Amino acid sequence: MNDRGESPDPADRLLVLLGGKWVAAAISAAASLGIADALGPGPLRLEELAARTRCQPQALERLMRVLVGEDLVREESGVGYALTEMGALLARGRLGELATFVGSPFSWDPWSALADSVRSGESAFAKRHGLPLFDYLDHHGDQADLYHAAIDAFSKREARALAEAFDFSPVSRVADIGGGRGTLLIEVLSRWPHLEGVLVERPAAAEQARAALARAGLDQRCDTRVGDFFESVPGDVEVCILMHIIHSWDDPTSIDLLDRCRQAVGPDGTVLVVEGLVVPDGRRDLTNLLDLEMLVLCGPGHERRKPEMRRLFSAAGLKLERAVPLTAGVR
Ligand SMILES: C[S@@+](CC[C@H](N)C(=O)[O-])C[C@H]1O[C@@H](n2cnc3c(N)ncnc32)[C@H](O)[C@@H]1O
Known part of the structure; x- marks a missing residue:
């Protein structure tokens, strides 16, 4: 074994990598079956877990074996199955929705x-489903719900971290462009009680954002607008946030959007882009995998290296002031 616990035999390592397909499928199935939700209150024996998740016990046992091997579940003798710390993340409201979406x-x-x-270089999603991603979601409400729930889980x-890392104290109004179901503005407005927000979204997501902001008691401080961000970006703000937006678009389209944001915030304003940066070396890094997801979902949309980001900003008349890591990163 090497120091990552991997076999020195390249054929073994390749087989393990190919098995990643089955691991991801098993984790996604566990999430959609609600296994972490069923085990949340405490350990369960196989038959009880099968009854609660409406599964065939022998088939469930085969799935559980894989989850035990991946450190998502522990099997305790005389007690049954219990969640590990990582397995608990598969519950709904944590990363369960993301895992369900993946599969x-x-x-x-x-x-x-x-x-x-x-x-x-084109989107496999558009080829498979006949429409670009966001147009497809406009016409498929159930899938749009899955997608937005997954993005919320991923973005939370x-x-x-952004609400903590950025000093909004001198800012009075912030715009979240393509703000999804309001996940970011809920965090930011909760953390900074003097702040007002405006969120721009396509109709279905905007409606859900409005409801989520109301549930959080923030609807009076947030103006949720239905709109196409390629047509208009609200002009009455000092900060514009683009979180997980420009990686869906090619460079000219991203420059156009950044330019609209620059004009919206004026000469003293700030444009915040929240996105992964491609690491400069060939390390294993989640951003490289997300970059392939962008290729599959959006075609020319892609993750960028820091110098590419700097060029994009500069072409839009902006200066890339600093890049701040928000999370430790996933390798
Ligand atoms: C990857 S999601 C990011 C959502 C949110 N910013 C986050 O990070 O959690 C991209 C969002 O952009 C929205 N969007 C895509 N095209 C748009 C457009 N032309 N105008 C407004 N919103 C758009 C989508 O509906 C979706 O919610």
């Missing part, structure tokens, strides 16, 4: 055409 057919199927996307940590 759901509408997001999983296009990955079988990754090689086509690499050949053409970064939203919290």
Whole structure:
């Protein structure tokens, strides 16, 4: 074994990597079956867990074996299955929605055409489903719910970190452009009680954002606008945030959007871009995987290195002042 606990035999390591497909599918199935939710209150024996999750016990046992091997579940003799700290994250409201989305057919199927996307540079999602991602979501409410729930789960940590890391004290009004269901503004407005927000979104997400902000008691401080951010960006703000937005678009489109944000905030304003940066060396890094997800979902949309980001900013008349890591990063 090497110091990462891997076999020195390259064939063994390759087989383990290929098995990643089955591991991701097993984790996603566990999330969609609600295994972490069922085990949340305490350990359960196989039969009880099977009854609660409406699974066939022998088939469930086979899934549980894989989850035990991946350190998501522990099997305790005489007690049954219990969640590990990582397994508890598969519950709904934590990362469960993201795990469910990963294995759901509408997001999983296009990955079988990754090689086509690499050949053409075009979105396998659009080819498979006949529409670009966001147009498809406009017409498929159930899948849009899955998608937005997954993005919320993914974004929550970064939203919290941004609310802490950026000093909003001199700011009175902030815009979240393509703000999804309000996850970021809920964190930011809760952390900075003097601040007002404006969120721009497509109709269905805007409606859900409005409801989420109301549930958080923040609707009086946030103006949720239905709109196309390529047509208008609200002008009455000092800070514009683009979180997980420009990686969906090619360079000219991203420059156009950054330029609109620059004009919206005026000469003393700030544009905050929250996104992964491609690391300069060949390290294993989650951003490289997200970059392939962008290729599959959005075609020319891509993650960028810091110098590419700097060029993009400069082409939009902005200066990249600083890049701040919000989370420790995933390797
Ligand atoms: C990857 S999600 C990011 C959501 C949110 N910023 C976050 O990070 O949690 C991209 C968002 O952009 C929205 N969007 C895409 N095209 C848009 C457009 N032309 N105008 C407004 N919103 C758009 C989508 O509906 C989606 O919610």
